[in-house]
Amino acid sequence: MRDMLLVVDVQPSFTPPDWLVTGIRALAKRMPSVATVERHDESCTPFARQLGWHPAPDDESLVAADRVFIKYGYLPPREMIDYLIAQQPARVLVCGMQTETCVLGAGFMLFDAGLSPTLVTDLTVGSSLDRSGELGATLWRHHFRQLTAVAQLDSQS
Known part of the structure; x- marks a missing residue:
């Protein structure tokens, strides 16, 4: 069994910092990877109506991944979860x-599917509410317990 990488919404609409894109690109070269791209379709998810904002309808991932899955809303598509289950990652x-x-949200779907989600804490950025990502990491630790950092992954290689 091996690790797989899930890259969540690293796309132009969310203006990811350069260090994040660079770090994720380097990690994606080391293992099988999938990515999600959030696109806007108001008939699927009412971003404009409820939030007054929406991602672009044609964004692409800024990270080359083995497979890219398009989503409309916060959660990854079921097809991505099914693909990961079939890969049987550790x-x-x-x-x-x-x-x-x-x-x-991806963590909850992975967990509910019987997969083992592990947050890479130094390759994540929070929303405008908490750009540090600490709130998300705290919630992740509470719900899934598994966190790591790039340095820990490097020492396991």
């Missing part, structure tokens, strides 16, 4: 944008 390393919302 754990799914999760990184990306909006630690306390989209990243955490």
Whole structure:
């Protein structure tokens, strides 16, 4: 069994910092990876109506991944979860944008599917509520317990 990387919503609409994109790109080269891209379709998710904002309808991932899954809303699509289940990873390393919302939502779906979600704490950024990502990491630790950092992954190689 091996680790797989899930890159959550690292796309132009969310203006990820350069250090995040660079770090995730380097990690994605080391293992099988999947990415989500959140796109806007008001008929699927009422972002504009309820929040007055929405991601672009045609964003692309800023990280090259083995598979990219398009989503409309906070949660990853079921097809991505099914794909990960079929790969039988030892754990799914999760990184990306909006630690306390989209990243955490992915964690819940992974957990409920019987996978082992592990947050890569130094490759995640929170929403405008908490750009540090600490709130999301605290919630992740409470719900899933498994956190790591790039240095820990490097020492395991």
